[in-house]
Amino acid sequence: MSGASSYNLNCQKCQVQYTLDDVAFDKSCQNKHTFLFVCPECGDYKATAMANIPQEKWSEFVPADQLDDLLQKHAEAMKSH
Numbered sequence: 001m002s003g004a005s006s007y008n009l010n011c012q013k014c015q016v017q018y019t020l021d022d023v024a025f026d027k028s029c030q031n032k033h034t035f036l037f038v039c040p041e042c043g044d045y046k047a048t049a050m051a052n053i054p055q056e057k058w059s060e061f062v063p064a065d066q067l068d069d070l071l072q073k074h075a076e077a078m079k080s081h
């Protein structure tokens, strides 16, 4: 077991990578923050818990100019419960 969490950001239909559409921060105490992805080809939506994707991978789909802001909001969201 490598311990690496498996996640797949490719649309099975189109074989292209989903792009980040939105980020939803859970205001409850469960910290179920979610990435919302959309397929640029077919428009299919996919939601993945932020905890399922290692933070060092976020730069692969979060635009560089939004990454710092996202990390900050995520850190704040994790604190506020």
Ligand SMILES: [Zn+2]
Residues within 6 Å of the ligand: 011, 012, 013, 014, 015, 039, 040, 041, 042, 043, 044
């Ligand atoms: Zn697709």
